[in-house]
Amino acid sequence: MIYNLIQIIENSAKEFPSKDAFRYLDEAISFKDLDMKSSQIAKHLLNLGVKKGDRIGILMPRCLETAIAVYGILKSGAAYVPIDPSVPNVRASFLIKDCGIKHVITIPKQIKKIKKIILENNILTSVIGISNEVGVLTTTWETIFKISLENYIPLKILGEDLSYILYTSGTTGNPKGIMHTHNSALAFTKLVVDLYDFNSTDKVANVAPLHFDPSILGYFSAPLAGATTVIIPDAHLKFPVSLAELMEKEQLTIWFSVPLILVQLMLNGDIENKDFSSLRWVLFSGEVFATKQLRALMNIWPRATFSNIYGPTELNQCTNYNLSMPPKGDATIPIGNTWGNTEYKVLDENDNDVKEGDEGLLVVRSATMMKGYWNNKPLTEKSLYKEKLASGFEHIYYRTGDLVKLNDNNELLFLGRKDRQIKFRGFRIEIDEIENTLLKHNQVIEAAVFLSNKENEQQLVGTVLFVKGSETSSKDLKTHCKQYLPTYAVPERIEILESFPRTSSGKVNRKEIEKIIRL
Amino acid sequence: MEQTIIKYIEEELASEDIEDGLEITDDLLGSGILDSLGMVKLISFVEEKFNISIPPEDMVIENFMTVENIRDYINTKL
Numbered sequence: 001m002i003y004n005l006i007q008i009i010e011n012s013a014k015e016f017p018s019k020d021a022f023r024y025l026d027e028a029i030s031f032k033d034l035d036m037k038s039s040q041i042a043k044h045l046l047n048l049g050v051k052k053g054d055r056i057g058i059l060m061p062r063c064l065e066t067a068i069a070v071y072g073i074l075k076s077g078a079a080y081v082p083i084d085p086s087v088p089n090v091r092a093s094f095l096i097k098d099c100g101i102k103h104v105i106t107i108p109k110q111i112k113k114i115k116k117i118i119l120e121n122n123i124l125t126s127v128i129g130i131s132n133e134v135g136v137l138t139t140t141w142e143t144i145f146k147i148s149l150e151n152y153i154p155l156k157i158l159g160e161d162l163s164y165i166l167y168t169s170g171t172t173g174n175p176k177g178i179m180h181t182h183n184s185a186l187a188f189t190k191l192v193v194d195l196y197d198f199n200s201t202d203k204v205a206n207v208a209p210l211h212f213d214p215s216i217l218g219y220f221s222a223p224l225a226g227a228t229t230v231i232i233p234d235a236h237l238k239f240p241v242s243l244a245e246l247m248e249k250e251q252l253t254i255w256f257s258v259p260l261i262l263v264q265l266m267l268n269g270d271i272e273n274k275d276f277s278s279l280r281w282v283l284f285s286g287e288v289f290a291t292k293q294l295r296a297l298m299n300i301w302p303r304a305t306f307s308n309i310y311g312p313t314e315l316n317q318c319t320n321y322n323l324s325m326p327p328k329g330d331a332t333i334p335i336g337n338t339w340g341n342t343e344y345k346v347l348d349e350n351d352n353d354v355k356e357g358d359e360g361l362l363v364v365r366s367a368t369m370m371k372g373y374w375n376n377k378p379l380t381e382k383s384l385y386k387e388k389l390a391s392g393f394e395h396i397y398y399r400t401g402d403l404v405k406l407n408d409n410n411e412l413l414f415l416g417r418k419d420r421q422i423k424f425r426g427f428r429i430e431i432d433e434i435e436n437t438l439l440k441h442n443q444v445i446e447a448a449v450f451l452s453n454k455e456n457e458q459q460l461v462g463t464v465l466f467v468k469g470s471e472t473s474s475k476d477l478k479t480h481c482k483q484y485l486p487t488y489a490v491p492e493r494i495e496i497l498e499s500f501p502r503t504s505s506g507k508v509n510r511k512e513i514e515k516i517i518r519l
Numbered sequence: 520m521e522q523t524i525i526k527y528i529e530e531e532l533a534s535e536d537i538e539d540g541l542e543i544t545d546d547l548l549g550s551g552i553l554d555s556l557g558m559v560k561l562i563s564f565v566e567e568k569f570n571i572s573i574p575p576e577d578m579v580i581e582n583f584m585t586v587e588n589i590r591d592y593i594n595t596k597l
Contacts, residue, residue, distance in 0.1 A: 061549055061550065061551060084551075085550075085551045086551030086554065109546075109549075109550065112539075233549060234548055234549045234551075235548035235549050235580045235584065236580065237555060238548055238553070238554075238555045238558040238580075238583075239558075239578055239579050239580050239583070240575075240578075241575065241576060241578060241579050242579045242580045268575050268578065270575070270576065425556070487554050487556075487557070488554065488556070
């Protein structure tokens, strides 16, 4: 019986020892090697005193070593915490402090970043993956791979143990950590294998970086089925022609990404002239796939079945809607229905069930649900809807904050957000976080941020009000934002206003500002 | 030419200050210096600044991995 994530790799190492578990360009690692090398990492971490429940950082771009780090950390009993190498140092440091990360695993190319982070964090005590020139204990990959496993005793990992923490945009100006256990991750992992019939002949594309939840499918579902995961390099995602060539060369059978990447592939990847006959599933999530574009792509790839997957990181994912034929009209495609081991309710503002077919807020109860937000019990409590069934017994749902309704076919339609969270180019961003970041600047009195639609092109626009006589420029403000926010959350345009329009109650009139910036 | 490109990347596109400056052999794509939107902007900057037009089939990793690659590519178009 499988009840934790490391059994995935232990089992596949027995069943498919010499098969490629992960591929990255011309490099590959077999299941047996992955099992062994991750045990070497685990033994090293245990020697360093790592205990169950500890958090260990992974600071890497997409590469083969990510797989060894993920399974190595899990085998040590710790939870892995991906740190996006492209986020500002301040953000990386916040995460390290928030989570109490003492050890980080990286690759030699990240040395500059690591050095800066160490300067700001005296809490870090060791770094794995680079040589000794950074002032803390370091261990190279070569040294790790020489560790003898002769007297290595694998730890007993329970389903309830923490497996990873993924950080996402938070409203306060700081990101929040979403905790998952082996149970919740494995529940999702198994559901995917079952729903999309993963098998050992599959080649699954892993497009998402480790800090985004779609990576769970590539790092766990594919290995569970004995399939090969092909890690798509950062570089290819910037060049659709190169990406299409790689997809063809690898003969991928399952694809999973945000719609944006698929649209770019279709528009600029010259895909009509390439062979994608191996592709059997095209899964997408993260934002709405424009129906016209989806239809166009489905016509180019008629043999593949498409699936719209929906769900916030707090639930891994929770619904899907499959399409084997291109959609006929231009109506937005549904997010479908909750899948196995999952149920939902649609509630009004007072937590009462809405009438069937009415609009309301989606709450979901599932085996794939998070444990909570790291180090933030109040926020966890606020995010839950508890249905009392009897004294001391309740059902716990996660409040997605998404507005939905059922259509005539009993399928859920996604209608938008109740708060100010947005999806921009597939990234989940809290508008409040950007505004709070602008307000951190000592010359800014007020700030309002919008996602504006200009000529079908979405753009993040910030508007600010400065203290009197300020000589700060909008360029200075952009530089300020870049210190705290990931690039995708930095407003493209920042407009300095003389005054903010207000409603009669004195609140900032956002609708008026939006009109002004459209001019 | 290299300096024009480096200056544009450092001042307009890079996610943070690049320590010790950007070198012409630095990997722009795999190291987090540029995201995909940054690359789109860089391509239009190059087209405009050097008055060339870059067809989709030339938008491949080999031509844009480093500033050196970009320079060599532009030279084939001038």
